[in-house]
Amino acid sequence: MQASHHGLTIEAVKGDITAQPDCDAIVNAANAQLRTGGGVAGAIHRAAGPELERECVPLAPIRPGQAVITGAHNLPNRHVIHCLGPVYGRDKPEEQLLRDCYQNALRLAEEHGLHSVAFPAISTGVFGYPIEEAAPVAIQSVMDLAPQLSSVQLLRFVLFGQRDLEVHEAALQRLSG
Ligand code: AR6
Secondary structure (H helix, E strand, O other): OEEEEOOEEEEEEEOOOOOOOOOOEEEEEOOOOOOOOOHHHHHHHHHHOHHHHHHHHHHOOOOOOOEEEEEOOOOOOOEEEEEOOOOOOOOOOHHHHHHHHHHHHHHHHHHOOOOEEEEOOOOOOOOOOOHHHHHHHHHHHHHHHHHHOOOOOEEEEEEOOHHHHHHHHHHHHHHHO
16 A cells, blocks of 8 residues: 655555565664564564674664664665664653654665665564554654655555554555545
8 A cells, every 4th residue: 555745655565674675775673782683673684694783783772762774785775774662661752762763764764865765663573562553653753754855755664464564554544544
């Protein structure tokens, strides 16, 4: 599904964040130390190779809501943007910190002249943010920043499961309609 908002195309698709070769950058749902881990971080570091972690070490630690950018190494993209999402129920206010992740990642993409960015559903795995709550926060935060973006033209939410996709599609339809 696709929607358009202030010239920004917003997509929701089912897939694997490491298999988005047409996007300039993919976003990592990172840990504070920017090390490999489970979920998205594990998949991205495995696909990128050990040089990604070496590049990350001097940039760590990062705070909830913060984003940093690196090369993509063996991934088919130009960059990886690493965001630390809030741990649900611990890092407060979680909604603001989740908004900061999406908006700070997009600001970095804009500064680097990137056209397309793929995001996973940050914080909705190990960090426990319910997907029904996270999806509208994520979508609204990118819509709110859209008027400030000129380089970034495509934002793709890459959801791992069918239900996660449906939740995002429903939120996208509601917020863009
Ligand atoms: N592609 C797209 N989405 C995925 C993939 C994938 N390959 N793998 C998982 N997901 P998570 P978090 C979905 O746990 O909650 C790590 O261990 C998954 O179903 O990766 O921000 C780090 O080291 C879920 O909906 O990120 C951190 O310690 C979403 O991506 C911690 O987990 C995010 O799940 C970060 O936790």
